[in-house]
Amino acid sequence: MMPMFSLDSVSVNFGHVQALRRCTLRINAGERLALVGSNGSGKSTLLRTLHGLIAPAAGRLQQDARLRQAMLFQRPYMLRASVLQNVALSLWLRGVAWKPAKAQALQALERVGLADLAGRHAKALSGGQQQRVALARAWAFKPQVLLLDEPTSSLDPSAKREVERLIAEFADDGMTLIFSSHNLGQVKRLASRVLYLEQGRLVADLPTHDFFNGPLPPAADNFLKGELG
Numbered sequence: 353m354m355p356m357f358s359l360d361s362v363s364v365n366f367g368h369v370q371a372l373r374r375c376t377l378r379i380n381a382g383e384r385l386a387l388v389g390s391n392g393s394g395k396s397t398l399l400r401t402l403h404g405l406i407a408p409a410a411g412r413l414q415q416d417a418r419l420r421q422a423m424l425f426q427r428p429y430m431l432r433a434s435v436l437q438n439v440a441l442s443l444w445l446r447g448v449a450w451k452p453a454k455a456q457a458l459q460a461l462e463r464v465g466l467a468d469l470a471g472r473h474a475k476a477l478s479g480g481q482q483q484r485v486a487l488a489r490a491w492a493f494k495p496q497v498l499l500l501d502e503p504t505s506s507l508d509p510s511a512k513r514e515v516e517r518l519i520a521e522f523a524d525d526g527m528t529l530i531f532s533s534h535n536l537g538q539v540k541r542l543a544s545r546v547l548y549l550e551q552g553r554l555v556a557d558l559p560t561h562d563f564f565n566g567p568l569p570p571a572a573d574n575f576l577k578g579e580l581g
Contacts, residue, residue, distance in 0.1 A: 480511025
């Protein structure tokens with residue numbers, strides 16, 4: 353099976369800062385991949401590179417040009433419009449006529465349990481509700497890959513559980529999941545594979561059980577002890 357993403361010695365630079373250092377990686381369809389590491393380790397840069405938002409300075413990134421993918425950020429951007437319009441507009445921009453875009457948007461809001469708020473101003477929603485609108489916006493596009501950058505870090509416990517539940521359901525439906533998280537409990541619950549990054553380097557790439565039960569490279573082991581200690 354051809355991998356969805358293939359990275360060979362990919363590096364990304366921001367001025368004099370090397371955010372990714374010769375990263376080699378394969379990601380297959382159906383995986384649930386968690387990116388962990390301290391702030392500045394390269395997690396967000398790797399996600400944005402996979403999504404095509406950042407071009408590698410060196411190395412090679414290969415993926416199917418027909419691959420449908422969506423990305424969610426820690427704080428989703430909401431337009432000054434209704435919840436329904438926020439979802440429908442993303443479909444309209446992809447070429448869906450406005451009337452069917454609104455119908456598909458309502459279906460997506462039903463999928464995340466927010467159909468009753470379709471007419472509400474999106475910016476008036478809570479953080480958890482806005483993240484669910486962002487999930488609806490992604491789900492409406494029917495992506496094969498969902499990338500998420502710390503999707504629950506700014507949410508209260510109840511909202512975290514709801515967003516995490518939806519992400520798990522999307523993955524259960526066959527969506528490939530690639531996400532960064534500082535919440536190691538969330539990593540255990542959602543991921544089948546864990547990448548540990550440090551200073552832009554991919555230090556460990558292991559099945560979730562092996563990552564949490566060792567042995568690990570010293571840098572990854574120290575990180576895990578510090579986070580769990």
